Amino acid sequence: xxxxxxxxxxxxFGGLHVTNQVNLSFETGEIHxxxxxxGAGKSTLFRLILGEYAPGSGEIFFAGEDIxxxxxxxxxxxxxxxxxxxxxxxxxxxxxxxxxIALQRTRxxxxxxxxxxxxxxxxxxxxxxxxxxxxxxxGQKQWLExxxxxxxxxxxxxxxxxTAGMSPEETFQTGExxxxxxxxxxxxxxxxHDMAFVRQVAQRVTVLHLGxxxxxxxxxxxxxxxxxxxxxxxxxxxxx
Amino acid sequence: MxxxxxxxxxxxxxxxxGRGLLFWSVFMVALIGAIAYPxxxxxxxxxxxxxxxVWVFIALSLxxxxxxxxxxxxxxxxxxxxxxxxYGILTLNFGAAYGFxxxxxxxxxxxxxxxxxxxxYFMFFGRIEGVFLGIVTLAVTLMLERxxxxxxxxxxxxxxxxxxxxNGMSGMxxxxxxxxxxxxxLFADVGLYYLILALVVVVYLGLRILVNSSFGNxxxxxxxxxxxxxxxxxxxxxxxxxxxxxxxxLAGLSGVLYTAWxxxxxxxxxxxxxxxxxxxxxxxxxxxxxxxxxxxxxxxLAGFQALxxxxxxxxxxxxxxxLVLTVLIAPNGLVLGAMNVIGRLVARAKGGxx
Numbered sequence: 001x002x003x004x005x006x007x008x009x010x011x012x013f014g015g016l017h018v019t020n021q022v023n024l025s026f027e028t029g030e031i032h033x034x035x036x037x038x039g040a041g042k043s044t045l046f047r048l049i050l051g052e053y054a055p056g057s058g059e060i061f062f063a064g065e066d067i068x069x070x071x072x073x074x075x076x077x078x079x080x081x082x083x084x085x086x087x088x089x090x091x092x093x094x095x096x097x098x099x100x101i102a103l104q105r106t107r108x109x110x111x112x113x114x115x116x117x118x119x120x121x122x123x124x125x126x127x128x129x130x131x132x133x134x135x136x137x138x139g140q141k142q143w144l145e146x147x148x149x150x151x152x153x154x155x156x157x158x159x160x161x162x163t164a165g166m167s168p169e170e171t172f173q174t175g176e177x178x179x180x181x182x183x184x185x186x187x188x189x190x191x192x193h194d195m196a197f198v199r200q201v202a203q204r205v206t207v208l209h210l211g212x213x214x215x216x217x218x219x220x221x222x223x224x225x226x227x228x229x230x231x232x233x234x235x236x237x238x239x240x
Numbered sequence: 241m242x243x244x245x246x247x248x249x250x251x252x253x254x255x256x257x258g259r260g261l262l263f264w265s266v267f268m269v270a271l272i273g274a275i276a277y278p279x280x281x282x283x284x285x286x287x288x289x290x291x292x293x294v295w296v297f298i299a300l301s302l303x304x305x306x307x308x309x310x311x312x313x314x315x316x317x318x319x320x321x322x323x324x325x326x327y328g329i330l331t332l333n334f335g336a337a338y339g340f341x342x343x344x345x346x347x348x349x350x351x352x353x354x355x356x357x358x359x360x361y362f363m364f365f366g367r368i369e370g371v372f373l374g375i376v377t378l379a380v381t382l383m384l385e386r387x388x389x390x391x392x393x394x395x396x397x398x399x400x401x402x403x404x405x406x407n408g409m410s411g412m413x414x415x416x417x418x419x420x421x422x423x424x425x426l427f428a429d430v431g432l433y434y435l436i437l438a439l440v441v442v443v444y445l446g447l448r449i450l451v452n453s454s455f456g457n458x459x460x461x462x463x464x465x466x467x468x469x470x471x472x473x474x475x476x477x478x479x480x481x482x483x484x485x486x487x488x489x490l491a492g493l494s495g496v497l498y499t500a501w502x503x504x505x506x507x508x509x510x511x512x513x514x515x516x517x518x519x520x521x522x523x524x525x526x527x528x529x530x531x532x533x534x535x536x537x538x539x540x541l542a543g544f545q546a547l548x549x550x551x552x553x554x555x556x557x558x559x560x561x562x563l564v565l566t567v568l569i570a571p572n573g574l575v576l577g578a579m580n581v582i583g584r585l586v587a588r589a590k591g592g593x594x
Binding site for chain 1: 246457465
């Protein structure tokens with residue numbers, strides 16, 4: 001069953017058609033990666049899904065419900081969650097407080113403290129819990145935000161370049177974490193440039209190009225597709 | 241009982257400086273000193289000190305909205321004025337008998353809060369942010385000042401209360417508490433001092449609990465990163481609005497107490513200078529901490545008055561300089577900076593002992 005469906009989604013910025021008649025369907029339980037060259041409209045698509053942008057036309061269905069006009073926080077309440085491209089942690093607050101803010105909507109008292117401790121251990125940030133989040137390394141910030149996003153126990157997790165700025169080792173660990181979350185039942189949609197990560201986690205891959213769905217399939221299909229290689233090398237611009 | 245204990249536990253937390261035995265000992269000593277102080281002074285001086293305390297509430301309101309919430313508001317003086325004038329209009333019409341002044345205090349604060357609810361609704365649900373919040377709130381303040389300034393004519397009256405334009409509204413009764421053997425009238429003297437002191441303590445402790453609660457967590461989260469806060473499922477507009485309304489109520493409390501203290505209020509209480517001064521107290525003290533704001537406000541006010549009394553016509557210029565110096569030397573506030581240094585020294589001393 002499709003958990004998230006985008007139907008005929010359009011978004012213009014002036015004359016620029018950043019999302020052009022996008023029809024996409026994301027299945028419950030899958031790990032789906034969204035790739036494409038810079039400016040393909042990947043992040044815009046995320047903002048449309050999250051309600052930060054309103055589409056010019058088209059509809060968004062989540063778990064069978066039309067969420068096209070819902071505010072962002074209401075979409076989160078229905079089971080969406082996101083990790084931003086630029087680490088979106090609360091820089092001036094402690095690591096522990098960051099997690100507390102993420103968790104306190106659903107948990108209270110001793111249960112809240114236990115859950116924070118569990119997450120700190122899971123993220124390997126126990127020693128840093130009293131540190132200001134702004135002082136963490138780039139990779140640690142990314143992990144903290146992934147922790148905050150997953151602590152909501154979403155039905156679908158959106159990851160915008162989760163491994164940006166990470167070492168190959170950290171990237172691999174992040175991939176394993178994503179697979180573990182998926183095994184627990186979380187549907188994952190990730191924007192990612194790192195093909196090693198995509199190969200590690202993706203069950204299906206969608207290529208966006210110039211605001212449109214360009215290709216879709218398994219990672220092997222996509223890698224074998226010469227047209228995809230061409231747009232990444234910038235040779236397909238005459239298509240537009 | 242458990243609820244009460246967990247409430248008091250919130251007196252300390254990540255959003256407030258000061259914790260543990262040492263801090264609360266200093267707090268108690270300061271409080272006992274403030275309680276004992278009228279015994280060693282005369283009524284006039286005590287009344288004067290009460291005047292300083294009047295301003296604490298508007299300073300704390302700005303600390304809450306700006307320091308914790310990250311929304312710079314010039315509108316606190318507007319709520320100050322609205323509540324002050326409301327108190328005047330209500331008491332000039334209905335008098336002080338049967339404890340009505342106490343009702344008027346509550347009603348005036350409520351009126352300021354309702355105005356904040358309306359204004360805040362359009363600002364926050366209209367997603368106005370950053371510097372534009374400052375501009376809108378400043379415009380509201382100055383508009384109110386302009387409006388009140390042109391109400392000098394006799395036709396500008398609400399019931400028995402003449403608005404009186406720039407001459408100001410006067411003659412409203414002080415806060416009066418009904419008592420068995422005759423009402424107690426709180427003139428700007430020892431009685432009013434104790435009332436205001438009690439309010440300062442209650443509001444300060446109440447705000448400590450508020451900012452360390454889950455509500456306070458969301459408020460500082462919005463200051464740090466509103467997008468992230470919303471994407472954790474919080475309707476940040478609601479939180480901002482509630483915070484703004486609480487702040488307006490506190491600013492209104494200052495306005496009411498100011499009016500009751502001097503039995504007088506003028507449009508200039510909503511002017512540009514009046515709007516800027518609380519910003520200076522709060523910035524100099526340390527806007528992101530309640531205690532720093534409280535201490536900073538009292539120190540700066542005392543200094544300001546000393547300058548004005550002892551002949552300097554440049555007290556306002558000194559205030560401006562103070563703000564510039566703060567921004568350059570200790571952007572988070574002078575008192576907060578000092579408290580951080582003390583905190584580190586105490587921690588080091590403890591570390592040395594262990």
